[in-house]
Amino acid sequence: MPTSESPRRSLRYEVRHSDRDAVRTIVERTGFFRADEIDVAVELVDEHLARGLASGYYFVFAEIEGAVVGYSCYGPIACTMASYDLYWIAVDPTQQGQGVGRQLIQATEAGIAAAGGRRIYIDTSGQPKYAPTRAFYERSGFRCAARLVDFYAPGDDRLIYEKVVAEEWKSR
Amino acid sequence: MPTSESPRRSLRYEVRHSDRDAVRTIVERTGFFRADEIDVAVELVDEHLARGLASGYYFVFAEIEGAVVGYSCYGPIACTMASYDLYWIAVDPTQQGQGVGRQLIQATEAGIAAAGGRRIYIDTSGQPKYAPTRAFYERSGFRCAARLVDFYAPGDDRLIYEKVVAEEWKSR
Numbered sequence: 001m002p003t004s005e006s007p008r009r010s011l012r013y014e015v016r017h018s019d020r021d022a023v024r025t026i027v028e029r030t031g032f033f034r035a036d037e038i039d040v041a042v043e044l045v046d047e048h049l050a051r052g053l054a055s056g057y058y059f060v061f062a063e064i065e066g067a068v069v070g071y072s073c074y075g076p077i078a079c080t081m082a083s084y085d086l087y088w089i090a091v092d093p094t095q096q097g098q099g100v101g102r103q104l105i106q107a108t109e110a111g112i113a114a115a116g117g118r119r120i121y122i123d124t125s126g127q128p129k130y131a132p133t134r135a136f137y138e139r140s141g142f143r144c145a146a147r148l149v150d151f152y153a154p155g156d157d158r159l160i161y162e163k164v165v166a167e168e169w170k171s172r
Numbered sequence: 173m174p175t176s177e178s179p180r181r182s183l184r185y186e187v188r189h190s191d192r193d194a195v196r197t198i199v200e201r202t203g204f205f206r207a208d209e210i211d212v213a214v215e216l217v218d219e220h221l222a223r224g225l226a227s228g229y230y231f232v233f234a235e236i237e238g239a240v241v242g243y244s245c246y247g248p249i250a251c252t253m254a255s256y257d258l259y260w261i262a263v264d265p266t267q268q269g270q271g272v273g274r275q276l277i278q279a280t281e282a283g284i285a286a287a288g289g290r291r292i293y294i295d296t297s298g299q300p301k302y303a304p305t306r307a308f309y310e311r312s313g314f315r316c317a318a319r320l321v322d323f324y325a326p327g328d329d330r331l332i333y334e335k336v337v338a339e340e341w342k343s344r
Contacts, residue, residue, distance in 0.1 A: 037251055079209055081325035119322065146318030148334065150291065153253035162320065 009069075009100070011107050012061040015048045019061065022068035026092050032129070041088055044073050057087070060107045062100050069095040072104045074112065074120075082118035089122075105140045113165045120165060121145075126157030137161045181272070183279050184233040187220045191233065194240035198264050204301070213260055216245050229259070232279045234272050241267040244276045246284065246292075254290035261294075277312050285337045292337060293317075298329035309333045 020042055027033055027041045047055040056078075062070040070091035077083045086108060091100045112120055122137060124130055126147065134144070142161040151158035192214055199205055199213045219227040228250075234242040242263035249255045258280060263272045284292055294309060296302055298319065306316070314333040323330035 034251075040250070077323075078212070079206075080323060081328075083323055121320070121323075145320055146332065148293070148317055148332065151249075151252060151255055151293075156253075160318065160320065 009062065009064050009103070011103070012063055013059065013111075015045060015059050017049060019059070019068065019071070020045050020049075022061070023071060023090075026068065026070065026090050027088070029093055030090050031093070032090075032133075041073070041090075044087065058111060060104055060111065062091070062104055064095070070100045070104055072108045074108050076115075076117070077121070082116055084112045084117045084120050086120055086122045101136060102140065109163070109165055118165055120163045122161040124159050124161065125152060126159050127155075134159070134161075181234065181236050181275070183275070184235055185231065185283075187217060187231050189221060191231070191240065191243070192217050192221075194233070195243060195262075198240065198242065198262050199260070201265055202262050203265070204262075204305075213245070213262075216259065230283060232276055232283065234263070234276055236267070242272045242276055244280045246280050248287075248289070249293070254288055256284045256289045256292050258292055258294045273308060274312065281335070281337055290337055292335045294333040296331050296333065297324060298331050299327075306331070306333075 023045050024038060024042050027038050033041070044055075044057045045059070048057045048059060056075040057073055058075055060072045061068050071088070072086060073088040074084055074086045077085050086105075089101065089104055089108070091104070109120065120142075122142060124133055124137070138144075140163070142163045144159050145162035146160040148158040148160075150156065195217050196210060196214050199210050205213070216227075216229045217231070220229045220231060228247040229245055230247055232244045233240050243260070244258060245260040246256055246258045249257050258277075261273065261276055261280070263276070281292065292314075294314060296305055296309070310316075312335070314335045316331050317334035318332040320330040320332075322328065
């Protein structure tokens with residue numbers, strides 16, 4: 001099993017035009033998102049391509065031998081001092097269970113901490129099909145800080161997960 | 173004291189170019205917002221002026237003899253079936269305590285219900301200076317559904333207020 005030290009796997013932080021297709025393919029293949037949500041994922045890539053860091057959307061891509069197998073998209077929350085949203089984190093289904101998600105979330109946390117961020121938030125759904133997603137966030141040190149009942153639709157709650165990035169985290 | 177039936181007071185739903193200045197003035201005069209937040213309030217007016225309803229930002233203006241004394245700005249939340257955010261509600265300090273805010277929030281709820289909206293959310297701060305704001309939301313039938321500790325800054329929590337707009341509300 002590849003580890004995060006595997007020479008085959010690497011992280012990339014700059015955004016390329018080819019990432020539009022990579023993001024669309026990965027997000028589609030997870031089977032978790034509607035067409036309009038998939039469009040939003042690609043739009044965030046476009047925003048970064050058009051405006052760079054000023055877009056407020058930062059990316060980490062996980063690659064195996066140059067092919068993108070997962071990514072995260074995050075950014076500072078307007079009108080907050082040091083809070084960040086993790087907008088997207090997705091791994092190609094054929095590459096799940098090998099630590100790619102964990103590597104992406106660790107790199108995301110490192111980027112946020114290095115930029116002075118203190119708190120990270122993730123929105124997700126309370127629906128049963130998201131149980132593995134929620135378990136992943138909890139294993140990664142996030143806790144459910146809020147639940148908005150029926151927010152997305154009747155029977156589909158919004159959960160807000162939170163992780164505090166302590167100052168000492170930087171020195172690890 | 174003017175009532176909501178006062179012939180002097182009226183509501184307006186279309187957005188005019190002059191509302192840019194009116195919104196800036198009112199939001200500034202409340203004394204509650206930083207310069208960057210005030211800019212955001214005006215940007216939402218600009219978005220509506222540029223793109224109309226497609227902007228996703230809807231407005232209600234309260235006027236007394238043609239002068240804007242308060243406004244609300246709200247809109248549907250992306251990727252939800254029937255949830256709306258109330259982004260801004262502000263009344264000129266010289267006109268507060270006369271029911272303008274109540275009239276604005278009732279008109280906002282009516283607009284949301286008429287559009288098929290079921291739930292309304294408002295973000296606010298847990299800081300002591302927002303106690304009158306929170307009391308206003310609670311008098312208006314909102315309840316605090318979530319608290320994110322230190323979200324805005326150390327000691328500055330984010331509170332999410334929620335109101336369920338029931339179907340039968342439409343027939344009132």
